[in-house]
Amino acid sequence: MVGPARGAASLAAWWLYTLNAMILALGVSWGLYSLCDYGYAFWYPTLDIEGHIQEYGPQNRYRRDFERLEAEQYQTLFHEIRQAVHDNGEGLEAIHYPNRLGEPVPLLRQAEILHLKDVAHLIRLGTVVTLIAACLWWPLALLVRRQRRPSRSSRALALAVPLLGLALWLAVAGPEAVFYQFHIWLFPPEHEWFFYWQDSLMSTLMKAPVLFGGIALVLSAGVAVLTPVIYFTGLRLAGRGSLAKA
Numbered sequence: 001m002v003g004p005a006r007g008a009a010s011l012a013a014w015w016l017y018t019l020n021a022m023i024l025a026l027g028v029s030w031g032l033y034s035l036c037d038y039g040y041a042f043w044y045p046t047l048d049i050e051g052h053i054q055e056y057g058p059q060n061r062y063r064r065d066f067e068r069l070e071a072e073q074y075q076t077l078f079h080e081i082r083q084a085v086h087d088n089g090e091g092l093e094a095i096h097y098p099n100r101l102g103e104p105v106p107l108l109r110q111a112e113i114l115h116l117k118d119v120a121h122l123i124r125l126g127t128v129v130t131l132i133a134a135c136l137w138w139p140l141a142l143l144v145r146r147q148r149r150p151s152r153s154s155r156a157l158a159l160a161v162p163l164l165g166l167a168l169w170l171a172v173a174g175p176e177a178v179f180y181q182f183h184i185w186l187f188p189p190e191h192e193w194f195f196y197w198q199d200s201l202m203s204t205l206m207k208a209p210v211l212f213g214g215i216a217l218v219l220s221a222g223v224a225v226l227t228p229v230i231y232f233t234g235l236r237l238a239g240r241g242s243l244a245k246a
Contacts, residue, residue, distance in 0.1 A: 085123055
């Protein structure tokens with residue numbers, strides 16, 4: 001029983017280290033991408049957000065004249081939202097846009113402000129998780145170094161099972177259903193998180209959830225690139241040896 005138990009411990013250590021590297025890669029990708037407002041200036045023409053605003057802005061039941069703004073103003077509004085949610089939700093109430101008379105109109109309704117504060121809470125939590133992953137990176141690398149290396153097949157299986165499970169869920173339920181399910185899990189049930197485009201300038205501005213799909217693609221690419229870098233760098237610093245042995 002010593003052999004199988006030792007092999008299971010080695011595989012568990014390797015799996016935890018790999019998962020930690022992926023979490024750290026996601027946190028770094030998220031932080032870097034946020035610095036350029038999640039590429040909103042790129043997605044704005046790419047996803048035809050302007051056309052979306054022109055269609056649904058006039059239909060909004062709570063606000064007027066949103067469709068009269070320029071592209072730079074929409075990008076500024078998104079930038080202000082991004083700044084606020086990365087600053088614990090501070091300043092959301094102060095975000096305004098000018099109507100046709102030049103008078104300031106609050107962009108967000110109270111339900112939207114409450115939702116974005118929930119988002120700010122998740123971002124703070126994500127920051128804490130990333131910092132924890134950074135602290136665990138070196139100890140887990142040392143632990144993996146001291147363990148017997150799992151076989152290539154067992155490592156592939158340990159990674160494939162959760163990834164295939166997620167892929168199967170996406171294929172059966174569809175990305176939109178998975179997106180909404182995560183909202184149900186992550187946000188308080190008493191807080192509104194689903195907004196029709198006719199009711200929410202926030203959702204219109206972001207062409208939600210289409211924009212989030214584009215952001216997710218970039219973050220996935222960042223994780224795919226950074227995870228091997230973080231993984232192999234940790235093992236090298238821990239004295240694991242050559243890349244071939246990792």
